[in-house]
Amino acid sequence: MQHIAELLKAHKLKVTPQRIAIFKILYDSKEHPSAEHIYKCLQETHPTMSLATVYKTLDTLKKAELVQEFNVGEDSFRYDANIKAHPHMICLECHKVFDLATMKLENLKKYVEEDTDFEIMYEKIFFYGVCADCKKNK
Amino acid sequence: MQHIAELLKAHKLKVTPQRIAIFKILYDSKEHPSAEHIYKCLQETHPTMSLATVYKTLDTLKKAELVQEFNVGEDSFRYDANIKAHPHMICLECHKVFDLATMKLENLKKYVEEDTDFEIMYEKIFFYGVCADCKKNK
């Protein structure tokens, strides 16, 4: 908790309970929640927080490069406190979004840059399929 | 044109001028236009076509697997008549979306499947950066 406050200060953001709570959810969870989902999670502990605050805070954190935003093809965006570019895997059965930790992406990037005369800043990679759990239950 | 009519018939879709026009735009262009953009392109030749028809048609074509839909982080979705999974490159300066033709993606897919116990159906890969043209003009 202390750690999150420091992080916000380090990025010259005012430290508020709302910001800490929202960042904490993103930091602790692996589900890459949407704004709506974060809002619902906070109903218990922060019943007065509005959806607008969730959106404004996510925008602030995004601009401070503390979270990343992405869209896996749904109506709404998802958020992730891990800002390092890393592939995501989306299960088409249960719609969970998983992280893919280890991958030799550097080679891929270099190969593409050489091939295209494009200067690559970052990439978003999504694999769609069926996760291990859902494969079992079929 | 004939070719597009055949394609629609082959997928058991009724052949209408609207469907032909919309698919033709996607087939001819390399810009991966949004629904709005397709609508505007058709104002000249099909002034009575409604935005709703564009959306409904895109949905129909998507379900028939004649086009693919994706979101590169914008407010709206983009569409592509090339349904083969292929990486896209998004220029952060001019916001154009390019295709990346050649890539040894099969290896990547196999590697990820072995690493994760996930059954991969398809993938969406986006590289963000600065395109050759925009690099020149800086």
Add this chain to the structure above:
DNA sequence: TTTTGTGCAAAGCGTTTGCAGGCAC
């Protein structure tokens, strides 16, 4: 005290839906 954030309600915008008339077959 100054500055910035929060909460509410309303607006905005891309997309979807319901329905009546029209067209493909």
Add this chain to the structure above:
DNA sequence: GTGCCTGCAAACGCTTTGCACAAAA
């Protein structure tokens, strides 16, 4: 002639905005 498609307008859902009050620095 039947059933699906189109076009219009209204509705929908996610996200943003304006504003008054509250909290952080």
